[in-house]
Amino acid sequence: MEKDKVIYEDGDPIELPENAFRELAADEDYRPVMHPAHDYPEVTPYSVTLGLVLAVIFSAAAAYLGLRVGQVFEAAIPIAIIAVGLSGALKKNNPLGQNVMIQSIGACSGVIVAGAIFTLPALFILQGTYPEITVNFLEIFLSSLLGGILGILFFIPFRKYFVKEMHGKYPFPEATATTQVLMSSQAKGEAAGGQAKTLVIAALIGGIYDYVLATFGVWAENISTALTSWGSSLMEKTKLIVSCNTGAALLGLGYIVGLKYAFVIFAGSAFVWWVIIPLLGTYGSAELMALTPDAMFSEYARLIGIGGIAMAGVIGIIKSRGIIAQAAGLAVREFGGGASKEKPVRWQLDISMKHIVFFIAIALVVVLVFFWLGVLHNFWQALVAWVVVTVIAFLFTTVAANAIAIVGTNPVSGMTLMTLIVASAIFVGVGISGTSGMVASMVIGGVVCTALSMAGGFVTDLKIGYWLGSTPRKQETWKFVGTFVSAATVGGVVLLLNNVYGFTGPNALVAPQANAMAKVIEPIMMGGDTPWILYMTGAILALLLNWLGVPALAFCLGMFIPMSLNTPLLVGGAISWFVSTRSRNKELNDARRDRGTLISSGLIAGGALFGVFAALTRFAGFEYTSDMPVALNQGLGVIVYLLLILYLGWDSMRGKKA
Template sequence: MSHGPSQETAVSDESQTTTERAQRDGPAPTVPAGKSIAELTIKAVLIGLALNVVLLTANMYLGMRSGMTISASIPAAVISMGVFYALRNVGIGGTILENNIVQTMTSAGEALAAGVIFTIAGVTYLDQSIDIAETASVAVLGGLLGVLFMIPMRRYLIVEKHEELPYPEGTACADVLEAGSEGKGGIKLISLGFLSSFVYMWLANGMAAFRTTIQTAFSVGQTRGFAIGGDFTPALIGVGYIIGPKIAGYVFGGGLLAWMMLIPLLITGGFVPEANANAALMAQANAVWENYIRYVGAGAMLVGGFYAILSMTGTIRDAVGTAVAELRGSAATATGQRRRTQRDLPMKLVVVGAAVIALALVALPQVQVGLLGGVIAVIAAFLFVAVSAYLVGVVGSSSNPVSGMAIATILIAALALKSTGVTDPVVVLVTASVVAIAAAVAGDTSQDLKTGYLLGATPRKQQIAQIIGIGISALFAGWVLSFFHQAYGIGSNTIPAPQAGTMALLSEGVLTGTAQWGMILIGAVFAIVLILMNVPVLPFAVGIYLPITLATPIFLGGLLRAGIDKYVAWKGDPDGSAAEQTTYRGRIIAAGLITGEAIMGIVIGALYIRGIGTETGVPYPLGLDAGTQTILGVVALVALLGIFMGGVLRGSQTADA
């Protein structure tokens, strides 16, 4: 395998023919390397910062609600195109590379949100409040590690592995930006999804006009505790549509294993916690899931994470080789003599920056992970940055198993720290938070760099934009997290934050000796069986520790995607243009669904904080009975699906206008 560019390669770069470069570096970019256009400008930074905060908030809500976040690159690209289109009407245009900077900065907020809500939010499960300063400190340190550690891997993963690693969101985002002249069409699509979702969730949660959740538990013969149901909200359906039927099916498969197999076996076998022994059957199922089944998911995630690391040894070796080769070369060779599209931030900055962050993890009073915790965090961050950057190249950022990497870190850190006398699970949780945030940011950074590679962006400028985006996201993350906790309560039915609960449970369980190691072992063995069968482990594990009410609508979204694709193929699509058009339209509308529900969540949360609806649970209830709410819920769901399909299929045979 190649270990990156040598000094001779860099020096002779400009003397190579176009054909030789294409064979080495992949397809010709939209903006040639020899052409310089506006890129990292003040207006691009300002627009990027504004969208960063909005989509940070939206993804924190979505992630705590569904257990999954969605890459913000595509909606950010569409929105920024609309903004630049409006500015162009008043004489202030924007280039395609400025649009790319905006989506790069915006998606940084989404990525950082994932790491924060999957880990730091878990302190609320440990009866501690959200510390805004601590959240900001951990977020910025973890985020910077994610960007810095990705730099030496960029050339290997993005350029040399161009054909092997498609980076789906990054490639799709490049397609969207290249179609920037169709900005009006993209804005119409995302507005359709946004408004549909916004109204839907206002009627459901603002006025209690209908129910979104339908669930039931039942017995078959002597076996008790089968449970099935769904919380059919726009965001969850949008998640399923974007990740597609295959990954959605794996998630739902994990849910079926947990709720239709393991939970009935445990309830029938008398494993219901004593406090819930006389509760309704659905309550018993929830209690068993919380006390036992999530450990099974944790075990599966642990094995899946380590298996991913083993699969990545070649990539890690090559990345280290690239870094060493550049450090041995002169500064001029590393930067000045490379073409614009191959210039990264210098490796010396990576090394010095990582060292400073390691010291900060030990020294900053807001972090307090100690020397051992800091060492574990930095080493694990480097390993899992490599895993994350590779995996998202295959399955995409939305399916990036950040929580699995955090679980692996928690188990390692908890066992190591326990041996030194540490008894506070928050210390373990914070250590894992650094790793989770670094892994999430690295996955997003790699997608953004893929987009830039296809467009002809300057990697160094994208990396600077990512760092700026990380900084602003970190400042707001604690405030947003605290807002949602005040409004809904982290761990409530509205925002169950399943990963955060699992992380807290594991951190405390390992330190106190109460961890369900037997259940963890069951999950680990199950994961090994899946690996032997060549079945993806991590989506199944996500399904196991998600409530079935979240896995079901995600699966419905995946089925919707499959049905639309089959319909388009049945109608006739000889050149594949109709399928490409429906994929584009569907992703944009689905992004609108997710954003609309998230923004409505903010609106209703603000009303709760003001005291409106806190007694009834609904700000402005209509007073309808349960039966009517259920019937209207089915009608509303069918209407939502109809609007979605109509919006997607309307452009399936023609180009988007």
């Protein structure tokens, strides 16, 4: 009997099963919170309406704040908190399935925004130099919509592999935190009440901590050796620095990621900051030696990481060829009438592969027509662009999902940048250059960026649904609706912000990712140099890492992400290892680890929610500049961060056997 067809015992648990976050034994099954053989309210007027309303609100807020302050906040966790809070206030019966649907629909906002604002505002930036460039709502809307649809359709065939077959092998940090929030709606009785209390307390600690840190800067947000006298001297001589972000959310993220992946990610960061940058600063040209370590990272070393991510993606694609072939084989069998007629359990029911292939074909035809009639106005050039987008978006879908599953961070900007570079080189080769080439590259890049962003975000939604027992087909179906609403909202907001603030000139919107895209694409299309050597160095490094058995994607992610954001992952991972290995009793270790996961989820949830408040505070015009001496500010940062570490470790150790 297949695992999907196992008959489970009745009764919905009020907490996640013990084997939710670990690998299953050979003869062991995972039983989700909602019974696989029972039906639950999921798609209701309440859940759909609230999900779409939140998609609009968070799409506008994320686009607005992302372009204004340069950061896109994760919408999934705040939306889950709102869903749980409203279901409790309205005294909804069986709210879990509806809350999952609200979160899944609403979370379209963050992924669509990330895909759009990383690329499309670059058109407005380039418009300042090349006035002949025009941008309209339809280009932004269709680029975001079609990219989102392709991301959904390309990922569905891989759902079972990522969320079921790889159960316990990937940490899924964001999905874990969101799931713990959604589970709080199940709280019944003293034990569950204790769990909810632990989660709320951790969320308040993490949220208030991060809000005070981001808004008032009472202690240092980033502690760095460069800000000490001895560290500054060392940096001047060797370009060597050590830095760590003191935020609560990142510490919780590191705990959930675990020591294994956190160590590999940090190793990639250490390789960049302690090997490559010091070498460039010691043996490089006079121009290189004059740069700060941060400038060396952004202009040189990080580009090696981008090349590594791209090659790690190719390696992942090659390793996933069996999964790709399996998905293709299923489609062929369904078309040939050879698929099993036995109805699968609700919990594993996807949109049929026959329908997926049909929808992909329609979507790709629409993409081709859009490129032909709306962007390039030349069929053969549009066909080349279409092939590039189709191949890259499909193949890198698994890479984006893999990155989210490992570290909770989608390197979509790095993958999109590499896509733009490769695509632009191809476009120049077929005669697409100049301003028309820049427009084509950015719009097409927007499609790819949104597709990869959606794939990474969607794996989180489906993993949440797997843990809790939602119906995948319902999540998949309504994801399209959320994507449409979010794409329309983002298109309008981007145009509005350009009209009100602009992306160039004094007091313009920051849009750092879009500025980077514009900076890279302009010389390619207008004639200039591209750092192919750096990209190839990263690619060769990824091949070497794979040969040595080191997870290349995790290592190269560490090279791409600043050290200050990777160090707390290592600290959190070390705490996770510590609390789960102190006893000889496995059950006690597991209980402590699980309590730490709950606390870490609270830190992440609180940090995400209060992070929105902090961004709104900044946008409202409140700017507080601390006049505290740097040494004191750094010292307080170390002390407060150590207290946070002690809290996470101490409270996790309070876990007890059931």
